[in-house]
Amino acid sequence: MTISLNKAGKARNQQSVSVIEGGLANAPAMAAKDIVMGIRMWRLWGRQGWNDILQRYRRSLLGPFWLTASMAIMVVALGVLYAELFKIKVDTLLPYLCLGLIVWTLLSSFLTEAGSLFTGSEAYIKQIRLPYSVYVYRSCWSKLIIFAHNVVIYIGVILYFDIWPGAAALLAIPGLAVVLLNGLLLSLCIGMVSARFRDIPQIVTSLVQIAFFVTPIFWTPELLRGRSFALDFNPFYHLVEIVRAPLLGTVPSAKNYLAVALITLVNLIVAGAFFTRFRARISYWV
């Protein structure tokens, strides 16, 4: 019998005792531990998130800025086209559309990519025990990086049209944080349900497509002419608005904030309950 006294001595001192019990008695504690342990592994998911993006654009000239370039082309093309169609001035519509698209891209990527959140990491899940939240943080982080690349377009647009949003723009920062939190919670839920029921990703994709058209991204709320109930009950509108409005120099309405608070609360409860109840099942499902 030999006990190793190699260089791992340091790791050895912090004896890791772990108990995993079956049943649901410990489920809330295990779920909370998972979330905290996941945050502690930020070095891992930080790198993985970067690699996910670099992977796609490796050896291309612009690298991740291809994201920016293709988004910029879309913003300009749609901005000019819809300004003409809706008879709105380009310098009003284009900045609006630019921000709408950037925030929508962030939000919708959470939903459409959530389907493969756990099933796509099957190789890891089946081979080693990692906190499940690591996979969620990783995807959230890479989406934030993409968002940051797209923000460059917004800066270009406000410089070109000489727009200065003023102090209201600062409200976009908590707004973005709330959008990320909701995206994270939604993708956790969808990721888990998708691991169990393989039709979910397809359903989500088609719903997201419809949501894009019914949410004011490339059209403005004024065009609804009084039928604003269509907006009040659209959660995506409120989530987009709390980031878009400040960056255009207006403070989002109290209604927006109230709706977002409600959405976040529901999301927290649903995701929390789901994760607590079914966390241990994820490895069986993938």
Next chain:
Amino acid sequence: MPTLALEDVSVSFPIYHGGSRSLKKSLVFRGSGGQLATDANDRIMVEALRHVTLQTEVGDRVALIGSNGAGKTTLLRVAAGIYEPISGAVRTHGRISPMFDISLGIDGEISGYDNILMRGLILGLSPDDIESRMADIVAFTELGDYLDLPVRTYSSGMVTRLTFAVATCFQPEILLMDEWIMAGDAAFLEKAQHRIEGFVEKASTLVLASHNADILKRWCNKGIFMQQGEVKFTGDVDGALEAYAAAVVSSPHPVH
């Protein structure tokens, strides 16, 4: 001192074959009343582990023996915390590391160095820990400046070297192995075997599932024989092999 303890652990897998995995069936059956609902809920469950209780101490080298489907891999995965048991408890004391797929996390697009770093991070080590062992790993791979290049540019022999070095660089206290690891490259074989032997010797506890009686006899001092998800024999390795041999007499499964 116990290093790994399974207490009355049971694990069963629902088989979501074909339709029953889709939402359609679940919804359709739920809507169509009692008779068919039993059909939908009457999932086939595979009982992979049934009331397994076992305990390992420091210094134990446990051979896990049993025919295919006896529950060896499931037991290792439960011990590694990958599957949380349906009932019962798993207690581990010490850093536990599964060695099931040694190429896990090897990414062809990133450099050899980054692959080593990523593996360390996956195992929960700090960058300092990884850095302190980097020289040893680099020396072992003999890849030199190639470590700065993306792994996809490597020859298959070079990939084997890297994979092997990466897999054996961070020493666990409890080592779980599903089949003994073989390194393909002939020139590298001896060095690799030497390294894996050192790696296994340093672990305070080894649980090795294998069909190779020679390897089990050479490396293990204890044995567990499993059959249909149950532990049928616990004792020394020879006893476990005999129990296995006795059990397969009437069955068509080969011993090796």
